């Protein structure tokens with residue numbers, strides 16, 4: 090990783106730094122992500138929770154219902170309420186919202202998911218795998234990322 094990836098909320102209270110490259114980066118076009126962001130999709134950086142260094146502030150968890158009946162824990166700045174990262178099923182993996190990076194261009198999606206609800210005016214690059222719903226992690230993730238995930242499970 091050449092450039093340090095730092096980010097934060099809009100008011101400046103919450104600041105974080107990613108200590109390594111992402112495990113994988115999702116661009117999600119599902120209805121829940123569209124509603125949460127008020128936009129067409131979300132870009133999530135999947136990374137080990139202990140590789141998200143908190144530089145300032147204390148993001149607060151808010152449990153948000155998802156359309157599939159599950160709950161997504163969204164961590165927000167207590168003051169400006171910007172969502173900086175989420176937790177889905179695993180507490181040891183964060184989904185960092187790439188739009189909160191100082192340089193959102195520092196990452197690119199490795200996969201597009203839930204394209205069944207993608208808005209028609211977004212055209213996806215043919216070079217990036219895209220799936221109507223979800224994908225097979227074992228098939229798509231680089232070996233190094235799978236090893237990092239396995240290392241988490243033995244912690």
Ligand SMILES: [Zn+2]
Pocket residue numbers: 098099100101102103166167168169170171
């Ligand atoms: Zn804030």
Ligand SMILES: [Zn+2]
Pocket residue numbers: 117118119120121122123203
């Ligand atoms: Zn989604």
